[in-house]
Amino acid sequence: MHIPDGYLDLSVAGLFYILSIVVLGYSIYRLRGQKLTSLFGIVAAAIFAAQMLNWPIPGGTSAHFVGGALAGILLGPYAGALAMAVVLTIQCLVFADGGITALGANIWNMAIVDVFVGYYIYKALERFNRSIAAFVAGWLGITLAAIFAGIEIGISSSFGYGLTVTVPVMGVWHAILGIVEGVITAGVVSYIAAARPDVFEQKAAPGKLALGVIAAMIAVSPLFAYAAELVGYAEPLENAAEIIGLEENPIYEGLLPSYTLPSLDPYIGTLIAGVVGTVIVLGLGVILARYA
Amino acid sequence: MGDNLKVIEAENVSYNYPDGSTGVRDVTLEIFEGERIGLVGANGSGKSTLILLLAGLLKPTKGNLRIFGKEVDKKNVEDIRRRIGVVFQNPDDFLFNPTVRDELLYVPRQLEWGEEELEEALRYHAEIFRIEHILDKPPFRLSGGEKKKVEIASVLVYRPEVLLLDEPTAYVDGKTRRHILKILDDFEGTLIIATHELDVAEKLADKFILLNLDHRIEAVGGKEILKNEELLERAGVI
Amino acid sequence: MHELLERTIREASSYFQNFLIHEYSKKSALHAVDARIKLIATIIFVVLAVSTFNPEKVLLVLIFLITISAVTGLSLRSIAERVWLFALFSFIVVLPISLSNPIYPVTFTLRVATSLVAIQMLVMTTSFAEICLALRSFRVPEVFVSALWLAYRYVILMFKELLSILLARESRRVSKGSHMDVWRKGGEAVGLFFLRSFEKAEKVQLAMEARGEALSHYHGKLKMLDFVYATIVAFTVFWWVII
Numbered sequence: 001m002h003i004p005d006g007y008l009d010l011s012v013a014g015l016f017y018i019l020s021i022v023v024l025g026y027s028i029y030r031l032r033g034q035k036l037t038s039l040f041g042i043v044a045a046a047i048f049a050a051q052m053l054n055w056p057i058p059g060g061t062s063a064h065f066v067g068g069a070l071a072g073i074l075l076g077p078y079a080g081a082l083a084m085a086v087v088l089t090i091q092c093l094v095f096a097d098g099g100i101t102a103l104g105a106n107i108w109n110m111a112i113v114d115v116f117v118g119y120y121i122y123k124a125l126e127r128f129n130r131s132i133a134a135f136v137a138g139w140l141g142i143t144l145a146a147i148f149a150g151i152e153i154g155i156s157s158s159f160g161y162g163l164t165v166t167v168p169v170m171g172v173w174h175a176i177l178g179i180v181e182g183v184i185t186a187g188v189v190s191y192i193a194a195a196r197p198d199v200f201e202q203k204a205a206p207g208k209l210a211l212g213v214i215a216a217m218i219a220v221s222p223l224f225a226y227a228a229e230l231v232g233y234a235e236p237l238e239n240a241a242e243i244i245g246l247e248e249n250p251i252y253e254g255l256l257p258s259y260t261l262p263s264l265d266p267y268i269g270t271l272i273a274g275v276v277g278t279v280i281v282l283g284l285g286v287i288l289a290r291y292a
Numbered sequence: 293m294g295d296n297l298k299v300i301e302a303e304n305v306s307y308n309y310p311d312g313s314t315g316v317r318d319v320t321l322e323i324f325e326g327e328r329i330g331l332v333g334a335n336g337s338g339k340s341t342l343i344l345l346l347a348g349l350l351k352p353t354k355g356n357l358r359i360f361g362k363e364v365d366k367k368n369v370e371d372i373r374r375r376i377g378v379v380f381q382n383p384d385d386f387l388f389n390p391t392v393r394d395e396l397l398y399v400p401r402q403l404e405w406g407e408e409e410l411e412e413a414l415r416y417h418a419e420i421f422r423i424e425h426i427l428d429k430p431p432f433r434l435s436g437g438e439k440k441k442v443e444i445a446s447v448l449v450y451r452p453e454v455l456l457l458d459e460p461t462a463y464v465d466g467k468t469r470r471h472i473l474k475i476l477d478d479f480e481g482t483l484i485i486a487t488h489e490l491d492v493a494e495k496l497a498d499k500f501i502l503l504n505l506d507h508r509i510e511a512v513g514g515k516e517i518l519k520n521e522e523l524l525e526r527a528g529v530i
Numbered sequence: 531m532h533e534l535l536e537r538t539i540r541e542a543s544s545y546f547q548n549f550l551i552h553e554y555s556k557k558s559a560l561h562a563v564d565a566r567i568k569l570i571a572t573i574i575f576v577v578l579a580v581s582t583f584n585p586e587k588v589l590l591v592l593i594f595l596i597t598i599s600a601v602t603g604l605s606l607r608s609i610a611e612r613v614w615l616f617a618l619f620s621f622i623v624v625l626p627i628s629l630s631n632p633i634y635p636v637t638f639t640l641r642v643a644t645s646l647v648a649i650q651m652l653v654m655t656t657s658f659a660e661i662c663l664a665l666r667s668f669r670v671p672e673v674f675v676s677a678l679w680l681a682y683r684y685v686i687l688m689f690k691e692l693l694s695i696l697l698a699r700e701s702r703r704v705s706k707g708s709h710m711d712v713w714r715k716g717g718e719a720v721g722l723f724f725l726r727s728f729e730k731a732e733k734v735q736l737a738m739e740a741r742g743e744a745l746s747h748y749h750g751k752l753k754m755l756d757f758v759y760a761t762i763v764a765f766t767v768f769w770w771v772i773i
Contacts, residue, residue, distance in 0.1 A: 002622070005580050006620070006642035010577065025671075035676050036673075036734075036735075037738070038738055039728075039735065042727055042731035044679070045684035045687075045688045046727035048688070048689075049688040050692065052538060052545055054537035055534060059749065072722075083677075090658070092649075092729060094547045094549065094653060098574050099576070100645075101580060103647075117730065121750065158580065172572060183713040183717060184713055185722065187714045187718050187720070188717050188720050189721070191722065195388075199725070207595065237593075274586070277590060278597055278764075281765065284761060285600075285602055289559040289603065291758055292559035347701060349697050351696075370705055374704040380697075380701075382694065385694040385697075385698045386698070398702060402704050403704055403705070446702075
């Protein structure tokens, strides 16, 4: 479910970076004073390892477990979100899994939506039946995360298909795959509940207000995304360049006066500019190699 | 030896781990029914890997492996699991049931033994292993020695034909050690025990396979191997 | 459980390779550039690539990146190997749109491919330790960066433990199960694995406290090399704007 670079408009990508930083920042603030670094570091490593498993599914292929809802259930939503964010950051900066401009959105989907929604659902349903609560948490968490990814991609004009395609495709596909996620989440939770019930006892109820705010943020974020899309453009830097007036006077004309010949095809102008630029970069690269 | 069935057969078997490290290299051996084999070598020589391969749990990355005459595949894998028992080095990897009783009955229940058969097997093995008093305890609360006994009991309870053990005396105190060795001595099937403790190997086995630090078989033979200091040094055991 | 283990083990090697890719790849001049500069450069390159649908601009960045990689000694073949799959996938996904806009699939794919190349240039030449230190110097909270570094160091070990637990479980599986059984029983094994991780986390926390937790601060001074690279980045931006 990792979104690569190029699928999202920068305004949408930027919005979700901001939202994610706010929630993660709050989570860090929330957990200050509790020496928990190793908890979400080691558990992040464990989640990473668990994500490496290839679960066989009917049809002959495999599905992978994401674990956001599980992280929320086992660690609480704040530590869970941080653990998942650690996993996603490593995947981006070590495996190039998921784009670097899309990291904010990927974190929003898999480290915040999946975790918090999973947590909310589990808490709401656990008094009825722990296993079913965990199943629904795992299933719905992943489905919603996928829907958000669908919204982010669909709303971005960078990606040619619109919401009416991306949301159903992502939603339905992951609603099906989500069954595996749900079953595994339920398996883990019921195992731990039976073997070490004390693990579930210690969770102090984190601030209701903050949870409410975050739930609201999640619910409203698609609207923010829509607004970001209206405000931003797919090509903000070019607009910036236009405003500064740079594009009006291509500088290469000055450097390569032969271009002022009016009969010359502008396309060739670009081509030659490209070649000249490349040669300059080549030269700079050689200098770089010398200094290394 | 010619009359006995060939239980496990390996031909130029190699195993490389996903992280690139070598498990074993070019191993060729035959194990016959009823043999008692000591797999000796220094730490890191590949003993654990070989145990997992011979048990049919890992598939060789090179070479051929036949267990009970056939290669391991979807059709015969459960049968192999039923007839081969593996005692892992770390009991914490192995024990997962809520109580010791459940641990012992885990495999027999899958085999759908009757209630009486289950009770009898439980009583019998609890007695031999002297674990009657901890039957209702959760495994993670046990001492190292108790865990190891429960682990071995959980495997012996379903009477496998072949028993493989990876460092069975690790994590274990002196008294438990003697007890375990006595029980293993009484085991009547094919026994393969991987250990770096030469005295344990000597006590339980009569054929020895020596692995060296290059992850290959250095030598195969009888008790004389254990006395051959030059050989053992070459293999990195001493 | 059989399939679960076999397939997982088979794919695991590609994960493990990625952990050490910066060591596997040939030493290039880029290996020596300061990680902070490389991180910023990567972000700039990607932003240049994805903020426009002008194919010339995107192609320009791509060509510049390939040039830099080639001249500094990075294996173009390795980069291509790691980029082609996603690029092709992206192309195929948006291909139907060529009916209404023939250039779109090409430009879209170029954007994706260029971003991937930029990220590979970072990932293949920078150790994660350097990246963590760079992040720290960019004021990313200590708690988060420490967790990043810790997680990175422990992934392979945790995976091996998980595998051991699954193998032990598999050795006691004597009846066939449905897909559901594999998921459920596998889930239980993963449950045991997470319990063990909590215990490990506690031990590691104590060890960290005993040794003092703080990550060392970034020591490096910027060298001439770094300024040259920064110049290359700046030039790319400049040329991108005027093209």
